Each structure stands twice: as C-alpha cells, then as structure tokens.
Amino acid sequence: MYRILDKAFSIIIKLLTLFSLLLLAFVIIFIFKESFVFFKEVSIFKFISGRIWNPLSSPDKLSILNIILGTLYVAFVAIVIALPIGVGSALLLSGYIKGRRRTIIRGIIDILGGIPSVVYGFIGLLVLVKFFEVKFDFPTGESVLAGGILLSLMVLPYIISTCDETMEKVYNSHLSSSQALGVSNNYFIRKLVLVESKKGIIAAVVLALGRAMGETMAVMMVIGNAPMAPKLLGKAQTIPSLIALEMGMAEVGSLHYHGLFAAGFVLMIMILIINIIIYYVKRSISL
Amino acid sequence: MREKIKAILFKLWITLSAIIVLSSVVFIFAYITKNGIGSINLEFIFGKPKGIPLGSEGGIFPAIAGSLLLTLIACIFAMILAISTAIYVVFYCESKKIESMVHVIVQCMAGVPSIVLGLFGYTLLVANLKLGRSLLSGGITLGIMIFPFIQVRVEKTLREINFSLVNSSYALGVSKSYTLFKLVLPMCRADIVSAITLAGGFAMGAAAPIILTAAVIFAPTPKSLSSPVMALPFHLYILTGEGISLEKSYATALVLILLLFIINILSLALTFRRKELK
Numbered sequence: 001m002y003r004i005l006d007k008a009f010s011i012i013i014k015l016l017t018l019f020s021l022l023l024l025a026f027v028i029i030f031i032f033k034e035s036f037v038f039f040k041e042v043s044i045f046k047f048i049s050g051r052i053w054n055p056l057s058s059p060d061k062l063s064i065l066n067i068i069l070g071t072l073y074v075a076f077v078a079i080v081i082a083l084p085i086g087v088g089s090a091l092l093l094s095g096y097i098k099g100r101r102r103t104i105i106r107g108i109i110d111i112l113g114g115i116p117s118v119v120y121g122f123i124g125l126l127v128l129v130k131f132f133e134v135k136f137d138f139p140t141g142e143s144v145l146a147g148g149i150l151l152s153l154m155v156l157p158y159i160i161s162t163c164d165e166t167m168e169k170v171y172n173s174h175l176s177s178s179q180a181l182g183v184s185n186n187y188f189i190r191k192l193v194l195v196e197s198k199k200g201i202i203a204a205v206v207l208a209l210g211r212a213m214g215e216t217m218a219v220m221m222v223i224g225n226a227p228m229a230p231k232l233l234g235k236a237q238t239i240p241s242l243i244a245l246e247m248g249m250a251e252v253g254s255l256h257y258h259g260l261f262a263a264g265f266v267l268m269i270m271i272l273i274i275n276i277i278i279y280y281v282k283r284s285i286s287l
Numbered sequence: 288m289r290e291k292i293k294a295i296l297f298k299l300w301i302t303l304s305a306i307i308v309l310s311s312v313v314f315i316f317a318y319i320t321k322n323g324i325g326s327i328n329l330e331f332i333f334g335k336p337k338g339i340p341l342g343s344e345g346g347i348f349p350a351i352a353g354s355l356l357l358t359l360i361a362c363i364f365a366m367i368l369a370i371s372t373a374i375y376v377v378f379y380c381e382s383k384k385i386e387s388m389v390h391v392i393v394q395c396m397a398g399v400p401s402i403v404l405g406l407f408g409y410t411l412l413v414a415n416l417k418l419g420r421s422l423l424s425g426g427i428t429l430g431i432m433i434f435p436f437i438q439v440r441v442e443k444t445l446r447e448i449n450f451s452l453v454n455s456s457y458a459l460g461v462s463k464s465y466t467l468f469k470l471v472l473p474m475c476r477a478d479i480v481s482a483i484t485l486a487g488g489f490a491m492g493a494a495a496p497i498i499l500t501a502a503v504i505f506a507p508t509p510k511s512l513s514s515p516v517m518a519l520p521f522h523l524y525i526l527t528g529e530g531i532s533l534e535k536s537y538a539t540a541l542v543l544i545l546l547l548f549i550i551n552i553l554s555l556a557l558t559f560r561r562k563e564l565k
Contacts, residue, residue, distance in 0.1 A: 006462040006463055009467075010379060012371070013379060017368075017376075021389065023368075023396070026411070034410055088300050088305065089304045091301045112311065112312050114488055114547055116491075116494070116547070117520075118523050119540050119543065186294045190293070190294075214402065214403070217520070221528065240400055244402055244405075247406070271399065275398035
C-alpha cells in the first residue's frame with residue numbers, strides 16, 4: 001500500500017515539475033504564435049528598424065525602433081544613477097555594519113523593493129514631474145529623466161543585495177590576511193573588496209537592466225508615452241508601456257493586436273538573453 | 288596625505304549613498320501617510336466607489352477584496368507548482384544536467400517582464416480558454432509571476448535541512464513520501480509559509496499582469512471565480528491617470544502600502560521565530 005502511494009507521489013511531483021517548466025515554453029510559444037501572424041506581413045527587420053508607430057494607418061507604419069531606444073535609454077539612465085549609490089551602500093553594509101543593525105538596514109532596503117510599481121508611478125507623477133515643471137520650468141516634466149530616476153529607486157534593492165552578497169564573501173575570505181598585514185579596514189575595502197567584487201557588480205548591473213527594461217507601471221505614468229526619438233528631457237515610450245496602454249484598445253485579431261504581441265516578443269527575447277547571461281555570470285562567481 | 292584624502296572621500300561616498308537610500312524610503316512613507324491619512328475612515332474602507340466619475344467619492348472595499356482574492360489564488364497556484372519543483376530538484380532529481388536546466392528555466396521565468404505575462408494570460412486564458420477577464424485568469428497570471436520567487440526560496444530551505452535525519456529515516460525503511468510529509472515539510476514549514484507570504488505581497492502590488500487579465504474600472508465585490516474584479520493597484524492607477532480624485536488616490540496608496548506592510552511583517556515574524564527555535 002505504502003509503496004503504491006510513494007510511487008503515486010513521485011509521479012505527481014514529476015508531473016507538476018514538468019508542468020511548471022513547460023509554462024515558460026507556453027509563454028514563449030503563445031507570444032510567438034500571436035506575433036508570427038504579424039511577422040508574416042511585416043518583416044522583423046523592418047519592424048525593429050523603422051521609426052514610425054501609427055496603428056491607425058496602413059500596416060507598414062508599425063515599427064518600433066524609437067520605442068526600443070526609449071526602453072533602453074530609460075533603463076540606462078536608471079542604472080547610471082543607481083549604480084554608484086547601490087555599490088556604495090553595499091560596501092558600507094558589507095564592510096562596516098555588523099549584526100543586528102545590518103539586518104535592520106537590509107530590511108529597510110528590502111521595503112524599497114516591496115513598494116508596488118504603481119505607487120512609485122504615483123509619487124513620480126506628483127512629486128518628480130511637478131518638481132521638474134515648477135522648479136526648472138520645463139515645458140513638460142514627463143520625461144526620460146523622470147522615468148530613470150524612479151526606476152533607479154526601484155532597481156536599487158536588486159543592485160544592493162547582489163553586490164552585498166559577493167562583497168561579504170570576499171570580505172570574509174580575506175579579512176584575516178588583511179588584518180595580519182596590518183592594513184587599515186578602509187584601505188582593505190577600497191583596494192581589495194571593491195576590486196574583487198567586479199563580477200558581482202556586473203551581475204547586479206545586468207540583473208537591474210533586465211528589471212528596468214521590463215518595468216511597466218511606474219515608467220508608464222511618468223514618461224509621457226509619445227513614440228518619438230527619446231531625449232533625456234523629452235517624452236518617450238517604452239515597450240511595456242506601449243503594450244499596457246494600447247492592448248485594451250486593439251481589436252482582437254487585428255494587425256495592431258498582433259503588432260503589440262510582436263513588440264512583446266522583441267522585449268521578451270532581449271530580456272531572456274540578459275537572464276541567460278546573468279545565470280552564467282553568477283555561476284562563474286560561485287566557482 | 289593623498290591616501291588620507293582618498294580614504295575620507297571613500298567614506299563620504301558610501302555614507303552618502305546609504306543616506307540617500309534610507310531617506311528615500313522614509314520620504315515615500317511619510318509623504319503618502321501625511322497626505323492619505325486624513326481621508327481614511329471606516330466608510331472609505333468598507334464602502335463602494337461612488338460619485339461621478341466613479342471613484343471620486345465613496346470607498347474602495349471591492350478593490351481591497353479583489354486584491355486579496357487575486358493574491359490568494361495566485362499564492363495557491365504558485366505554491367503547488369513551486370513546492371513540487373523544489374522537492375523534485377532536491378529529492379528526486381539525480382542528474383546534475385537536469386538540475387542546472389531547471390535552474391536556467393526558473394531564472395528565465397523570473398526575468399520575463401510582468402507585462403509579457405499579462406499578454407500571455409490575455410491570449411491563453413482570456414481569449415483562447417474563454418475565461419474572460421476574471422479573478423481566475425488574473426490569479427493564474429499572477430501565480431506564474433511569483434512562481435520562480437517561491438521556488439528559489441523553498442529550494443534553498445530544503446537544502447539547508449539536516450540531511451542525516453532524512454538519511455536515518457530512509458535507513459529505517461520509511462518511504463520517501465512519508466519522510467517528506469512527516470519530517471521534511473514540517474521542519475521547513477515556517478520558512479515555506481514566509482516565502483509564500485512575501486511572494487503574496489509581491490503579487491498584491493503588481494498591476495501590469497492584471498491590467499489585461501482581471502482588473503476592470505468598476506465591479507462589485509467578486510462572487511465567483513469568473514467575475515471580473517477591482518484591484519487596489521489598478522484602482523490607484525485609474526484614479527491618478529484619469530485625474531479622478533487626488534485625495535482618494537493618496538488614501539488608496541496608503542491602504543495598499545499598509546496591507547503590504549502587514550504582509551511583510553508577518554513574513555518577517557515567521558522567519559525570526561524559526562531562527563530563535565534553531
């Protein structure tokens with residue numbers, strides 16, 4: 001009796017595992033299936049190299065180079081802002097703060113990661129965008145810069161925790177030799193921990209890049225959503241915000257509908273590549 | 288001398304960065320609490336949205352209920368799959384290759400942007416399986432989103448248990464499934480529940496996956512799995528995006544953040560209790 005139960009349980013576990021792994025395949029297949037219809041009409045190359053997105057006119061007018069550039073630009077701005085702050089905080093955490101205080105500060109940083117994206121967007125709209133409009137007299141505060149600043153806050157927890165993980169390992173493994181040589185803690189952290197954690201920092205950047213490119217709500221609320229060539233202080237559009245805004249309006253089965261899936265497909269492929277890179281970078285750290 | 292200046296600059300840099308991070312958290316909480324606390328009362332929490340346009344008066348009870356139900360379904364769905372996958376990798380999988388393949392796939396799933404999951408839910412669940420915009424479609428989509436998160440944490444917990452106990456159990460001739468249910472899972476219960484609660488908080492705050500699969504601007508408190516729902520993040524987005532009522536937006540944001548806060552504290556409390564038991 002027990003033997004049968006045991007067997008049944010192991011089969012159930014295997015089936016459920018198989019199902020969960022197939023989910024990713026399902027996601028890719030379904031998105032591809034829907035965008036394939038579009039790619040039959042417009043070539044992929046034309047789709048990602050053209051600059052005009054106008055779903056109301058003929059099919060040739062659907063192309064997303066500007067939107068891809070917008071997505072990359074916002075993510076890039078976010079990382080440029082977040083990286084020094086994140087690496088600095090991680091160094092402070094791994095080298096100077098120990099014990100209970102460390103747990104508390106890590107907890108506060110994790111809270112930053114737990115705040116929903118909509119709330120970031122809401123604050124961005126009311127504080128950041130207003131601030132740009134009132135203090136700097138910009139024609140519009142909705143800009144790539146506003147999106148980048150918000151996103152930098154959102155990716156900070158990822159950067160800090162990934163860097164902190166590596167830095168702590170490096171710190172602990174070299175601490176006794178550094179103390180034996182009589183090197184000051186400050187010098188040790190600067191010259192050794194920071195330099196040795198290079199790979200961890202790269203992993204953090206790549207991870208943050210993937211998160212930033214896929215982020216929808218916060219960016220959508222502050223970036224202005226105009227599919228033009230992105231400028232730092234001008235409006236732009238990102239692929240996730242394009243999908244979220246227009247999917248509800250597109251008629252199921254129309255070219256516009258399939259075009260949005262095609263945009264999602266392009267985004268997914270970019271991010272999948274990034275994730276495979278992270279996997280290998282991370283593995284090379286632990287070896 | 289030069290070395291000294293460098294050391295000071297370095298200290299300045301890392302202190303400043305930590306100050307920036309911590310003050311952002313404080314600012315966000317203080318800002319929302321200050322502006323939102325005034326509009327929160329029993330009527331706001333337990334009432335329905337009213338007024339023209341809808342939402343400018345009244346309360347947000349259907350959105351609170353909708354969010355909680357969506358989170359519940361997502362957690363159940365993700366939990367079953369994630370725990371099974373973790374058990375498989377730790378206890379059943381014998382080849383290193385399969386194990387690393389599972390890890391790559393889970394890593395990739397963690398990276399799929401939430402809006403793409405929304406698209407997937409929309410085409411498969413809403414359009415092809417004809418579930419419509421509903422509690423069920425949204426819950427499953429959110430479940431896929433939090434699956435990798437739970438799986439990674441549960442797997443880590445399972446690997447940390449004392450394997451000599453498991454081996455003694457096998458040596459006594461106890462079957463694998465009995466060992467899992469009576470020994471391994473009870474040992475990790477607190478950690479698993481903590482991982483699920485944390486993931487639930489993550490699901491509750493997400494708006495992108497449910498824009499296309501579940502959320503509507505107005506719906507009564509959902510009665511069945513196939514009814515469309517209101518959800519707090521989406522409601523906040525509509526209130527702000529359409530400029531319906533700033534006052535209600537602040538209050539909605541505050542309610543959402545407070546709910547998440549409670550969830551996070553629960554999860555932390557569970558982890559702490561376990562650490563003390565050790």
